[in-house]
Amino acid sequence: xxxxxxxxxxxxxxxxxxxxxxxxxxxxxxxxxxxxxxxxxxxxxxxxxxxxxxxxxxxxxxxxxxxxxxxxxxxxxxxxxxxxxxxxxxxxxxxxxxxxxxxxxxxxxxxxxxxxxxxxxxxxxxxxxxxxxxxxxxxxxxxxxxxxxxxxxxxxxxxxxxxxxxxxxxxxxxxxxxxxxxxxxxxxxxxxxxxxxxxxxxxxxxxxxxxxxxxxxxxxxxxxxxxxxxxxxxxxxxxxxxxxxxxxxxxxxxxxxxxxxxxxxxxxxxxxxxxxxxxxxxxxxxxxxxxxxxxxxxxxxxxxxxxxxxxxxxxxxxxxxxxxxxxxxxxxxxxxxxxxxxxxxxxxxxxxxxxxxxxxxxxxxxxxxxxxxxxxxxxxxxxxxxxxxxxxxxxxxxxxxxxxxxxxxxxxxxxxxxxxxxxxxxxxxxxxxxxxxxxxxxxxxxxxxxxxxxxxxxxxxxxxxxxxxxxx
Numbered sequence: 001x002x003x004x005x006x007x008x009x010x011x012x013x014x015x016x017x018x019x020x021x022x023x024x025x026x027x028x029x030x031x032x033x034x035x036x037x038x039x040x041x042x043x044x045x046x047x048x049x050x051x052x053x054x055x056x057x058x059x060x061x062x063x064x065x066x067x068x069x070x071x072x073x074x075x076x077x078x079x080x081x082x083x084x085x086x087x088x089x090x091x092x093x094x095x096x097x098x099x100x101x102x103x104x105x106x107x108x109x110x111x112x113x114x115x116x117x118x119x120x121x122x123x124x125x126x127x128x129x130x131x132x133x134x135x136x137x138x139x140x141x142x143x144x145x146x147x148x149x150x151x152x153x154x155x156x157x158x159x160x161x162x163x164x165x166x167x168x169x170x171x172x173x174x175x176x177x178x179x180x181x182x183x184x185x186x187x188x189x190x191x192x193x194x195x196x197x198x199x200x201x202x203x204x205x206x207x208x209x210x211x212x213x214x215x216x217x218x219x220x221x222x223x224x225x226x227x228x229x230x231x232x233x234x235x236x237x238x239x240x241x242x243x244x245x246x247x248x249x250x251x252x253x254x255x256x257x258x259x260x261x262x263x264x265x266x267x268x269x270x271x272x273x274x275x276x277x278x279x280x281x282x283x284x285x286x287x288x289x290x291x292x293x294x295x296x297x298x299x300x301x302x303x304x305x306x307x308x309x310x311x312x313x314x315x316x317x318x319x320x321x322x323x324x325x326x327x328x329x330x331x332x333x334x335x336x337x338x339x340x341x342x343x344x345x346x347x348x349x350x351x352x353x354x355x356x357x358x359x360x361x362x363x364x365x366x367x368x369x370x371x372x373x374x375x376x377x378x379x380x381x382x383x384x385x386x387x388x389x390x391x392x393x394x395x396x397x398x399x400x401x402x403x404x405x406x407x408x409x410x411x412x413x414x415x416x417x418x419x420x421x422x423x424x425x426x427x428x429x430x431x432x433x434x435x436x437x438x439x440x441x442x443x444x445x446x447x448x449x450x451x452x453x454x455x456x457x458x459x460x461x462x463x464x465x466x467x468x469x470x471x472x
Contacts, residue, residue: 026067026088028095028120034060035125048128051105058098059112059123063088069119073099076109084112105129185225185238187247201245213241384451389471 037045040054049055066088073082081101088095101110112123182191185208189200196206211224217234224241228234376383447456453467463470 024065026069026119027064028061028069028086028088028114029064030120030123031060031062034058037127048130049103049108050132051103051129052132054100054102055108056098056100057110057125058096060094060096061086061120063091063093063095065091066093067119070115071097071099072111072113072115073101074111074113075101075104076111081110103127103129105131184247185242186245189247200247200250203242203245208242211241382449382451388451 036058038056039045040056042056045055068085068087071084071086072080073084074080082099084097084099086095086097097112099110099112101108106129108125108127108129110125114120114122182193183189184191184198184200184203184205186203187198187201189198191198191205197203198205208225209223212221213224214220215222215229215232215234215236218229218232220229220231222229222231222236225238227236227238229236372383373385375381376385446459448459448461449455450457450464450467450469453464453469455464455466457464457466461471
């Protein structure tokens with residue numbers, strides 16, 4: 001621009017001077033991979049950190065533009081460890097921020113906070129920490145002793161509370177009995193409850209239950225028998241409303257125990273049961289038969305025992321040296337072969353006539369009559385052979401159905417003229433005697449096997465009582 005006082009029209013010799021200043025905001029970016037944490041010995045720190053020790057953390061930042069900023073190194077509680085000034089003089093400069101702090105348990109929190117939030121963000125770290133050895137008890141016994149002391153104090157307090165509770169709630173024996181039992185207001189005798197008169201002094205309890213008086217505390221009408229007012233809870237003097245009487249002492253009569261006579265067990269066995277004969281007859285046996293059977297078995301058993309004893313004594317009389325006597329063991333038990341001797345097929349066939357059969361080329365089966373007859377002869381069994389007449393029927397014969405043959409006893413309507421109709425008692429006794437005789441005879445009768453069902457039936461039976469088969 002030409003000067004105002006200049007009128008020079010030549011623009012070539014005209015000039016002007018000026019300056020322009022441009023200010024750009026500083027930007028810093030954290031490089032988290034460059035973070036380093038060292039201890040006081042400048043060695044890499046080990047985790048967890050030790051509470052109370054000093055550590056140094058360093059991190060690099062990349063800059064854009066130039067400028068200055070201040071970082072505050074502090075923990076989560078706001079405790080400032082250090083303030084760091086950072087100045088960037090050239091664009092793209094790399095700066096390093098270092099902070100020395102003291103670790104704390106149970107974790108250590110470090111924050112790098114800029115004074116201008118537009119420059120960079122806040123950098124935060126959290127590391128696990130533990131107490132140092134100086135803050136931990138050297139021996140476990142110290143902690144145990146403190147804990148035991150606290151427990152002992154608590155126990156003493158509880159015991160004192162218990163003793164105080166027992167003293168405050170203690171009742172004498174008489175008060176406890178009164179809470180459990182009822183007592184007469186006149187003589188203080190024990191009552192079971194519900195009596196109209198006292199059994200100790202004959203006091204009229206029924207009339208006493210109907211008497212009332214006014215409570216001295218609240219003035220309400222309450223029964224004379226109540227020891228406490230149900231309205232205000234005040235104690236009542238029951239003896240003031242009833243005449244005191246002398247309690248009568250009832251002496252209990254002592255009754256001596258009867259001495260029981262000692263009974264010799266041998267005498268009991270010798271005496272036996274008085275109605276033994278009658279009781280045995282109810283089961284279809286006779287006492288004489290049982291006695292004979294018992295005597296025979298006793299004699300047989302005694303003979304076997306004596307024989308075994310004689311065999312043993314005879315073997316002991318044989319002269320043996322000491323070693324042979326110690327190594328020899330004699331037993332009276334029978335072996336399996338001796339016990340089951342005579343029960344095998346060879347012993348059964350030994351006494352039988354064996355006839356060899358020549359193979360005629362025909363097919364044989366167990367149903368052939370000849371072979372079945374031979375088997376019956378060998379084994380001693382009884383069975384149905386060809387030509388035997390066998391009637392097979394139901395277990396119960398219904399004589400009303402057509403086709404069933406009526407037996408002779410069902411068609412016999414005759415009666416015995418010798419029955420004593422004038423004396424029924426005598427006739428019944430004779431009939432009972434006759435029936436008992438028949439039962440004894442039936443016991444001694446022989447039995448056979450039914451060819452149809454295999455049940456045991458009398459030899460002279462004409463009909464099986466189990467399957468109903470008839471025999472000729």
